[in-house]
Amino acid sequence: MKPQRVFIAFEFPLEIVQALDGVSQSFQHMQLHAVRWVNAKNMHLTLRFLGDTYPDRLEAVKMMLTEVCARYDPFEISILSPFSGAVTGFCIPK
Numbered sequence: 001m002k003p004q005r006v007f008i009a010f011e012f013p014l015e016i017v018q019a020l021d022g023v024s025q026s027f028q029h030m031q032l033h034a035v036r037w038v039n040a041k042n043m044h045l046t047l048r049f050l051g052d053t054y055p056d057r058l059e060a061v062k063m064m065l066t067e068v069c070a071r072y073d074p075f076e077i078s079i080l081s082p083f084s085g086a087v088t089g090f091c092i093p094k
Helices: 013-027 055-070
Strands: 004-011 044-053
Touching: 004 055, 013 055
Parallel strands: none
Antiparallel strands: 004 044
8 A cells, every 4th residue: 555645634614714715816816836726625724744654554643643632622723814824925935
């Protein structure tokens, strides 16, 4: 089996995805060659990139994450600006 690129991430609620999609679409007419636009259904907040992981290890990763997450209460986050961390300058997008 081939390894998969695996990361730990939060999915955004639909209203956040729609807002972020609207912002990204408003910029897509600009010719920003260094930017790869992400489809709205793939928008997420990556917490940690795990790298190439073989499928037979994924269940163990899921179990460990379930154990760790069970130790914490739910929480809320706020997005103050759609540009927070996304752009260090109009010529240096991330």
